[in-house]
Amino acid sequence: AIYYDSYSGSTITAERVKQHDKANTTFWCVNEIEPCDPNEGRRVDGSCNNLQYPSRGASHTPFARALPPVFSANFEPKKAADGSDLPLARFLRTSLVSVGRIPSQMFTALAIHDFVFMSADIVSLHDTVNYIVWKPYCCAERGKTDYMCVPNQIPPDDPVHRFSGQRCLNMTRPETFQTIGCIKNNTSPERIVSSTPLLDLSVIYGNALQSLLRRGRLFEGGMLKFEEENGRIWPPKYPTNGHLICLSNQRPQETRCHLMPEDGGNTLGGINLMSIWFWRHHNFIAKNLAAVNPCWTDDKLFETARDINIAVALQIYYYELLPVFFGYDNMVKDGVITPTGGFRDVYDPNVMPQVSLEYPFVLRWVHTIQNGLIKMYDKDGYYMKQVPVVNLTLRTGYFALDDNLDLMTQGSFRQGSDNVDYTADFDITEIGLGPQQYLSDLMTSDLAKNRLFGFQPYVKYREFCFGNKVKSFDDLHGSIDPERIEILKDVYKSVEDIDLLAAIWVEKPLRGGYAPPTFYCLVIDQLRRNMVSDRHWYERPNRPNAFTAAQLAEIRKATIARLLCDVGDTVTRIQPRAFLKAGYNNQMCNCNEINGINYAAWKDATCEVESFWSKFVY
Numbered sequence: 138a139i140y141y142d143s144y145s146g147s148t149i150t151a152e153r154v155k156q157h158d159k160a161n162t163t164f165w166c167v168n169e170i171e172p173c174d175p176n177e178g179r180r181v182d183g184s185c186n187n188l189q190y191p192s193r194g195a196s197h198t199p200f201a202r203a204l205p206p207v208f209s210a211n212f213e214p215k216k217a218a219d220g221s222d223l224p225l226a227r228f229l230r231t232s233l234v235s236v237g238r239i240p241s242q243m244f245t246a247l248a249i250h251d252f253v254f255m256s257a258d259i260v261s262l263h264d265t266v267n268y269i270v271w272k273p274y275c276c277a278e279r280g281k282t283d284y285m286c287v288p289n290q291i292p293p294d295d296p297v298h299r300f301s302g303q304r305c306l307n308m309t310r311p312e313t314f315q316t317i318g319c320i321k322n323n324t325s326p327e328r329i330v331s332s333t334p335l336l337d338l339s340v341i342y343g344n345a346l347q348s349l350l351r352r353g354r355l356f357e358g359g360m361l362k363f364e365e366e367n368g369r370i371w372p373p374k375y376p377t378n379g380h381l382i383c384l385s386n387q388r389p390q391e392t393r394c395h396l397m398p399e400d401g402g403n404t405l406g407g408i409n410l411m412s413i414w415f416w417r418h419h420n421f422i423a424k425n426l427a428a429v430n431p432c433w434t435d436d437k438l439f440e441t442a443r444d445i446n447i448a449v450a451l452q453i454y455y456y457e458l459l460p461v462f463f464g465y466d467n468m469v470k471d472g473v474i475t476p477t478g479g480f481r482d483v484y485d486p487n488v489m490p491q492v493s494l495e496y497p498f499v500l501r502w503v504h505t506i507q508n509g510l511i512k513m514y515d516k517d518g519y520y521m522k523q524v525p526v527v528n529l530t531l532r533t534g535y536f537a538l539d540d541n542l543d544l545m546t547q548g549s550f551r552q553g554s555d556n557v558d559y560t561a562d563f564d565i566t567e568i569g570l571g572p573q574q575y576l577s578d579l580m581t582s583d584l585a586k587n588r589l590f591g592f593q594p595y596v597k598y599r600e601f602c603f604g605n606k607v608k609s610f611d612d613l614h615g616s617i618d619p620e621r622i623e624i625l626k627d628v629y630k631s632v633e634d635i636d637l638l639a640a641i642w643v644e645k646p647l648r649g650g651y652a653p654p655t656f657y658c659l660v661i662d663q664l665r666r667n668m669v670s671d672r673h674w675y676e677r678p679n680r681p682n683a684f685t686a687a688q689l690a691e692i693r694k695a696t697i698a699r700l701l702c703d704v705g706d707t708v709t710r711i712q713p714r715a716f717l718k719a720g721y722n723n724q725m726c727n728c729n730e731i732n733g734i735n736y737a738a739w740k741d742a743t744c745e746v747e748s749f750w751s752k753f754v755y
């Protein structure tokens with residue numbers, strides 16, 4: 138194997154690795170990579186995607202940035218233009234975002250589940266685990282001397298906490314190459330995460346080959362390991378009741394906790410559902426491939442099923458999920474999706490397989506349209522019960538209790554998301570981490586992270602995205618409603634002080650879509666980078682083991698409705714466009730009316746030849 142410095146991407150000596158071993162920093166600071174083979178498929182650890190720079194694309198490698206960072210002295214968050222402190226994050230959150238639970242009549246909860254699943258592919262848990270598990274004390278005396286503690290102050294006239302008397306929200310800094318000890322502290326903080334940067338279903342297959350081999354593969358029929366409990370198929374579970382990750386399981390009755398290659402599947406309610414479905418979907422594909430190609434080995438079945446599963450996830454993100462928020466025509470116009478359905482090859486080896494730090498950051502806008510409840514329905518569409526979504530975090534056991542999984546599955550395409558309307562659900566803004574933290578406002582944390590990441594002011598991103606310079610609050614007319622401009626004027630002294638996320642919260646939706654334009658811009662910037670920088674991009678005809686035109690045409694048929702028909706519990710009827718609520722032009726129908734992938738397109742003629750000759754073996 139060859140050793141690379143995770144930060145710089147250059148090779149390092151065994152001696153240097155030993156130093157990292159001694160300092161206990163090898164996991165984060167070093168990538169150990171087997172030599173690349175240009176003809177092999179996508180590696181689980183993301184390495185060798187770029188053949189010139191093999192470690193780029195692997196886990197814990199640096200983010201890119203759409204715009205360079207700005208910090209104050211000692212890399213602390215920047216000040217206002219006049220040198221004073223910027224307004225408190227909690228104050229901005231309560232001033233700019235109203236609180237309420239208003240169900241969307243358009244988008245389903247399923248759309249939000251898929252959105253968060255897409256985010257989970259490229260981020261990791263540790264920044265949040267840090268303040269839930271390791272540093273729950275940032276608001277206490279002890280927090281004052283801990284560099285990692287950056288709690289958020291609550292102003293005395295806070296609309297909620299003027300009554301409770303609470304003045305502090307726990308939070309820690311993002312981990313960086315500097316905080317971990319990979320590089321010196323006198324450089325600009327560079328965030329570090331354990332996921333691979335490209336969209337490759339990290340939540341299902343993990344980020345390291347060893348974990349996939351140990352925890353994932355069944356080594357039979359190309360399948361992932363699975364268990365059956367009460368007639369339902371699950372990923373394997375941790376053998377002990379007391380496993381650390383499913384902290385919110387209510388014992389003794391709730392014991393299930395997925396033992397997947399990575400722990401992400403156990404985190405949020407939406408991620409958990411999607412993980413169960415995509416885990417099963419791998420095996421669904423493997424079985425179909427094995428039926429068409431009885432001569433294929435376990436390895437061949439596994440790798441092809443994985444490649445198809447990833448392609449299905451990508452097809453659904455790009456062609457079904459995001460168009461409902463962004464507008465199909467906008468995405469075609471901006472070159473994110475192709476209307477022709479054929480191959481598409483925009484690969485450029487000079488663009489590194491990286492994620493912009495802005496991308497997962499702005500995805501936090503989706504917190505504003507997360508409904509606080511998971512509603513459950515039976516298969517005939519009768520409402521049964523509900524549970525606060527914040528109580529499902531780190532609680533896989535609840536999904537396995539009684540028929541909850543069936544009811545949540547049915548609910549996912551019947552319940553609305555929260556409306557796109559400048560309001561956020563009160564559970565998200567007051568108790569975001571459920572029983573795991575006494576108080577938490579996810580969106581205050583989001584705004585505070587905006588500053589810790591050192592993002593340039595909103596006006597600079599407007600210029601980056603749309604080319605227009607914003608010099609005064611009045612220049613915001615047209616992009617932001619007048620009453621919200623008035624609030625911005627009240628809370629910020631200068632237009633240059635407006636934080637990126639604060640403005641995204643109040644921007645008017647883009648024409649032809651339902652999302653803030655700057656959010657759209659920074660998301661599609663990354664969606665395009667994915668296609669350009671990923672040598673294994675599923676639409677490419679020139680990649681190792683590329684799909685044939687006929688196979689790609691089958692992938693194009695993938696929809697979330699078909700996926701739920703194939704692997705969702707009790708799903709026999711669903712609306713064809715299941716990210717949108719059922720209704721006119723999108724009536725519920727029988728699953729057999731919903732088109733799916735025909736695996737005959739993967740038929741391998743050599744299997745027939747083999748089976749012909751096998752008759753003459755004796």
Ligand code: HEM
Nearest residue numbers: 249252253256260265497500501503507526527569582586
């Ligand atoms: C039950 C609902 C949800 C809960 C409890 C939740 C919780 C959290 C928490 C605790 C954080 C870390 C905040 C911090 O930086 O300190 C976070 C970040 C984030 N959330 Fe959510 N979230 C929810 C829904 C969603 C949804 C629907 C999306 C969809 C896109 C989403 C996307 C993100 C992203 C992209 C981040 C940033 C992650 C990172 O950069 O590490 N979340 N969320």
